[in-house]
Amino acid sequence: MDIGERDPVTGRMTTGHEWNGITELTTPIPRVVIFFLVVTTLFAIVYWILMPAIPLGRTYTKGLLGLDQKTQVEQQLQAANTERSVWSSKIETMDFAAIKADPALMTIVNEAGGTLFGDNCAVCHGTRGAGSKGFPNLTTGTWLWGGDPDTVFETVRVGINSTHPDTRVSQMLAFGRDSMLDRAQVSDVVSYVRSLGGVESAESASPESIARGKDVFAANCVACHGEDAKGKVDVGAPNLTDAWWIYGSNRQAIHDTIFNGHEGHMPHWEDRLSVTDRKILTLYVLSLSETKT
Incomplete structure (x- = not known):
């Protein structure tokens, strides 16, 4: 065609x-x-x-408008830092009582504290601070070293059994493994400790075992946990009479604790977090127990 x-x-x-x-x-x-x-x-x-x-x-080529995303981001960061410096300087210089009395600052604390906690603490204590085996529950208001803001701030700063020169030091001795108590004594003191927390019953331990355990406790445990077994914050010894157990409340868990001992670890945050961030984190951690219903 x-x-x-x-x-x-x-x-x-x-x-x-x-x-x-x-x-x-x-x-x-x-x-x-x-x-x-x-x-x-x-x-x-x-x-x-x-x-x-x-x-x-x-x-x-710069273009007639002269727009530059890098410059824009730098300007936005500078503006954010300027805005942050206004409230961060207040938090750094004010005491805890004054900060808690300022609703605007506490709003910032709750927002920034949640992020700080999630980035640094949640891996051990959980996203909601409820803890897990070997890591304390921060929502109960029970504190190994004391629960006032200055004490919590110091714990965050130096850690527990950490590499910081001023670290808090705490250790549960291995009474069974190191032959300080024989197996029968360990079993008896387990019965007594469980009775303190209200988790031991007559069906699982005899009154005679609990009575013998009380004597073992008086001879070996009161130095740290106190005669009333409510613990001592100066050595980080937990209260054995409440419902909160770091390593578990069943008989086997308490037996393992007494027999093998424990030496918990909390890293220090002085080298990683600023004073302002540590104060924010302290107030946020305290709020976890204050707001619990």
Whole structure:
């Protein structure tokens, strides 16, 4: 078929190409395609003129608008730091009572404290501070070293059994493993300790075993846990009469604690967190028990 011949079916002109009787029509490009090609081309040209776009070795075309995302981000960060410095300087210089009395600052403490806790503490104490085996529950209001803000702040600063030169030091002796108590004495004192926390019953331990355990406790445990077994914050010894158990309250868990001992570890945060961040974290941690219902 020659060029210029009209196809009898469609009425369109042909290109002159033919394959086994099949001819190729001269189909024009759809106008909508041409429209979008023109629009996108014009947009690209305008963008190259107005915005930073074309690399030129170590630099680039700046564009008539002079926009620079790097500069914008730096300006936003500077503005955020300026805004933060206003309240962070207050928190750093004010005492805990004054901070708690300021609702605006406490709003910031709760917001920033949640982030600090999630980044630094949640891996051990849980996202809600409820703890797990070997890690204290921070929502109960029971504190190994004391629960006033200054004491908690110091614990956060130096840690427990950490590498800090001023670290708090605490250890539960291995009374069974180190042969300070024989197995019968360990079993008896387990019965007595469980009775203190209200988890031992007459069915699981005899009154005679509990009585013998009380004597063992008086001879070996009161130095740290006190005669009333309510613990001593100066040595980080827990209260054995409440419902909260770090390593578990069942008989086997308490037996393992007395027999093998424990030496918990909390890292110190003085090298990682600023004074302001540690104060925020202290108030946030305290709020976990204050807001619990």
